[in-house]
Amino acid sequence: MADKVYALVDCNNFYVSCERVFNPCLESKPVIVLSNNDGCVVSRSQEAKDLGIGMAVPFFKISGLVKKHSVITLSSNYTLYADMSKRVMNSLMEFTPNIEIYSIDESFLDLRGLKIDNLKQYGMDIKNKIRKWTGIPVSIGIAPTKTLAKFSSHIAKKNPEYQRVYSTYDEDDLGYYFDSYPPAEIWGIGRKMAKRLERNDIGSVSDFMDTEEKWISKNMGINGLRIKAELNGESCIESEDFCSQKSIIRSRSFADKIFDYETIENAIANHAFRASEKLREKKLYARFISVNIRTSRFDDQAHSANYKMELGYATNDGVRIVENACACLKNIYRKGIPYRKAGVMLTDLMPLNRVQLPIEPDKNTVNSEKIMAVVDHLNREIKPTAIKLGAMGTGDRWHEKRGMMSKKFTTSWEEMPIVKFR
């Protein structure tokens, strides 16, 4: 077997597939799932794709189409998707522990060193078992580099004859797809770069492969060179270091324009607290916090403001993080601006063993670990808002719209699916 072997396992239409597991009536019908605030389309069933509904299209632009074809529309239910994702990833670990979870619906498996006679068959085996164990359909690309594995998974998805598994080790028509697919199909080449390539008569992956390195380096930087090497079978995107997360962000758009300070402070305090929960969950500490408030990007007088502050010493204490977030907000809030979005970012993250604690801890910090542990426990066991800080407020004017959400089938006793026998 070759030096390196990566399998990219990609869940098909993931959010829609999650919904279908618990609601079989959605099968073989056009279904879409919307982003927060019911703003954009973030997942589409094949039937919805066939109707011409694009990815990330604002919902209001397709509402006519949706009505005409009775497209079933759902708000996103991240609690459900996160839990289903965990199940899929745990199932994949049955095949190899060398798994890199790349996103909520994708993982790279490092198959090096495993005794596998037939990679294509192995892929089919994974695909069938994931479907059986979790109900989620997946596509798989197998190749010597991550970029090629991604490309292979696209081939697997688009061409039914491969039965959703494409292995460059077992097929000999990769060159055909290099000739016929545009560079935009390649991982790392986005809209802007694809346009630029097109303007320079680079219309296919093969054309890109034939492009001089000098040109690539000048126009695409080091990333372009890396992509070319990867497509040549030379692996240069290594596995991520798991403890290397650089930032934690929590932000949301408001359902309506918001002008008043109090409501925005509530939103910022909530985001800051959620961000601190994430920090504690990952056992990390942050040194900096920054707060951003902005109008709609599409507003005539689009406005955005940032404020960054040092937290003193690295911390994951919710109270301190919320206090600092509110202090940041005071510096940038302006009266009379129609704010549409607020967010909090924690940066310079580190694990406990790298944290420098203050020489003389004050009273408030001494007990913070214990207090936070209790708060987290209660919020996990009862409900996420069981314990809140005063600044987080009680209103929900800043909350987003989610008019069409399914239930938390797998994570809430109240909302568990009911099976009836007759």
Add this chain to the structure above:
DNA sequence: TCTGGGGTCCTAGGACCC
């Protein structure tokens, strides 16, 4: 009327130093 959220990485440019 209605346009997502959470991340990473790279680059250009300014400030500052010698």
Add this chain to the structure above:
DNA sequence: TCTGGGGTCCTAGGACCC
């Protein structure tokens, strides 16, 4: 009075990913 060039560090912004 003349005001160079190299280095570093930081930040903002852009591009990309899902």
